[in-house]
Amino acid sequence: MFSCSSLAKSVLRNASHNAGRRRWASTKSLRETLQEVIPAKQEQLKKLKAEHSQAVVGEVKVENILGGMRGLKAMLWEASVLDPNEGIRFHGLTIPDCQKVLPPAPGGKEMTAESMLWLLLTGRVPSPAESRQLSAELAQKGELPAFVEKLLDSLPKTLHPMTQLGMGVAALNHDSVFQAAYERGIKKSEYWTYMLEDCLNLVAKLPALAARIYRNVYHPENSIAPIDKGLDLVGNYSNMLGFGHNESLTEYLRLYIALHGDHEGGNASAHTAHLVGSTLSDPYISYSAALYALAGPLHGLANQEVLRWQLAVQKEIGDNVTHENIREYLWKTLKSGQVVPGYGHGVLRNPDPRFIALQEFCKTRPELQASPTIQLVQKTYEVAPDVLKEHGKTKNPYPNVDAASGCVLYHYGLTEFKYYTVIFGVSRALGALTQLVWARALGLPLERPKSYSMDALEKLIKS
Numbered sequence: 001m002f003s004c005s006s007l008a009k010s011v012l013r014n015a016s017h018n019a020g021r022r023r024w025a026s027t028k029s030l031r032e033t034l035q036e037v038i039p040a041k042q043e044q045l046k047k048l049k050a051e052h053s054q055a056v057v058g059e060v061k062v063e064n065i066l067g068g069m070r071g072l073k074a075m076l077w078e079a080s081v082l083d084p085n086e087g088i089r090f091h092g093l094t095i096p097d098c099q100k101v102l103p104p105a106p107g108g109k110e111m112t113a114e115s116m117l118w119l120l121l122t123g124r125v126p127s128p129a130e131s132r133q134l135s136a137e138l139a140q141k142g143e144l145p146a147f148v149e150k151l152l153d154s155l156p157k158t159l160h161p162m163t164q165l166g167m168g169v170a171a172l173n174h175d176s177v178f179q180a181a182y183e184r185g186i187k188k189s190e191y192w193t194y195m196l197e198d199c200l201n202l203v204a205k206l207p208a209l210a211a212r213i214y215r216n217v218y219h220p221e222n223s224i225a226p227i228d229k230g231l232d233l234v235g236n237y238s239n240m241l242g243f244g245h246n247e248s249l250t251e252y253l254r255l256y257i258a259l260h261g262d263h264e265g266g267n268a269s270a271h272t273a274h275l276v277g278s279t280l281s282d283p284y285i286s287y288s289a290a291l292y293a294l295a296g297p298l299h300g301l302a303n304q305e306v307l308r309w310q311l312a313v314q315k316e317i318g319d320n321v322t323h324e325n326i327r328e329y330l331w332k333t334l335k336s337g338q339v340v341p342g343y344g345h346g347v348l349r350n351p352d353p354r355f356i357a358l359q360e361f362c363k364t365r366p367e368l369q370a371s372p373t374i375q376l377v378q379k380t381y382e383v384a385p386d387v388l389k390e391h392g393k394t395k396n397p398y399p400n401v402d403a404a405s406g407c408v409l410y411h412y413g414l415t416e417f418k419y420y421t422v423i424f425g426v427s428r429a430l431g432a433l434t435q436l437v438w439a440r441a442l443g444l445p446l447e448r449p450k451s452y453s454m455d456a457l458e459k460l461i462k463s
């Protein structure tokens with residue numbers, strides 16, 4: 001069995017070997033690559049079950065049961081593992097590793113959503129040709145069925161964009177090939193192939209779905225650009241949103257969408273997709289459910305809340321906000337019993353490396369460095385950890401990804417912050433859908449943990 005770090009080294013070795021030869025040997029299709037890697041994983045699972053089923057890897061305390069299952073090692077998730085101090089690794093690769101080895105879009109620098117999806121699904125770094133092949137397939141499949149367009153167009157503008165996204169995604173299950181094949185009667189060993197088709201189809205359609213919601217809610221006067229078959233997924237998304245001319249914003253969206261793709265299995269959105277998928281619901285309704293978990297302010301909606309918080313600070317104080325102003329505003333927030341959005345985390349105990357990567361992006365562009373909104377993110381970062389430590393409640397006083405993700409969008413004119421979680425929703429599909437494919441390839445069972453009432457728990461403790 002590969003340990004995380006030995007797998008990472010082997011992935012990196014292959015990538016730099018190929019890059020060193022300035023020619024990527026591999027131009028396999030995604031399906032061929034998965035056919036290659038799945039048997040070894042199936043074997044690994046069989047061995048784990050046969051040889052280690054009774055091994056103890058932790059204990060369950062009452063605090064775990066009462067405390068939202070924090071820290072409980074209770075899920076299998078293949079594509080990424082989150083270390084509380086280091087942050088996320090995708091198949092063993094850190095964010096800077098990914099930035100080095102994952103192919104960008106032609107003419108760009110940031111890794112594409114396709115190359116991240118390929119890595120998550122297969123554990124291998126795709127060659128530029130493989131990544132482009134996947135882009136072409138997704139562009140080919142990107143159009144929405146007419147009835148879904150009609151459904152979205154009929155919704156009131158006042159309905160939150162995340163509610164609309166979940167509805168659109170659920171409606172796509174009309175054409176689920178997994179559901180149709182299940183009804184026909186297929187073998188369990190074939191589930192994953194149909195799951196993969198649905199998952200790719202859904203990833204492909206998310207930009208058109210998300211862009212239509214943006215147009216309908218905020219810019220009904222605009223038409224939506226058609227899908228360009230020569231562009232990557234995010235290039236097309238940016239075009240459809242009406243920001244395709246802005247190279248910086250498009251590159252930022254590529255980074256944003258790759259980075260938010262997966263955050264191991266226990267986060268609320270990924271876990272929801274996994275739970276619903278474990279009943280053999282198709283990927284569309286599984287991911288629709290996940291989006292409604294993402295839409296809560298303690299999870300993905302925090303990126304909207306950060307912008308709301310920042311604008312409130314700027315409204316009260318103006319653009320020249322001092323560290324002292326921020327300290328006072330943080331205390332005002334805390335004393336009114338509210339959380340500071342963008343700070344704290346269920347697992348992380350250090351600044352989120354995704355936050356750092358987004359901050360690094362800002363440093364590469366002078367216009368971003370001069371932006372009052374982006375300066376406010378940095379100044380808040382310089383003050384908030386000490387205030388939160390003094391406040392003494394949160395186990396992690398540092399920023400999570402949501403503390404930074406909206407400010408660049410805002411600077412470049414995507415100012416409708418109620419839309420920000422939709423972009424997160426386009427991204428999180430990469431990891432959540434990857435796991436659905438693997439769950440079916442590995443034949444994982446229906447998820448069904450045991451619950452207790454307080455009376456039953458007290459009885460258990462006494463006995």
Ligand SMILES: CC(=O)SCCNC(=O)CCNC(=O)[C@H](O)C(C)(C)COP(=O)(O)OP(=O)(O)OC[C@H]1O[C@@H](n2cnc3c(N)ncnc32)[C@H](O)[C@@H]1OP(=O)(O)O
Pocket residue numbers: 070297298299300302334338339340341342343344345346347393394395396400401402
């Ligand atoms: C993509 C993502 O989902 S990243 C997370 C995005 N969410 C946010 O940024 C919202 C603000 N942050 C939070 O609410 C929390 O830190 C969470 C939900 C992310 C994690 O929650 P937990 O794991 O329960 O955090 P923790 O164990 O540190 O909480 C202990 C106490 O500190 C409080 N706390 C945690 N973070 C904060 C914060 N940012 N501001 C104020 N209080 C906080 C909790 O509300 C809790 O209070 P309580 O004892 O009165 O219930």
Ligand SMILES: O=C([O-])CC(=O)C(=O)O
Pocket residue numbers: 262263266267268269346347400
């Ligand atoms: O890991 C979590 O609980 C929340 C988070 O940062 C994510 O899902 O991206």
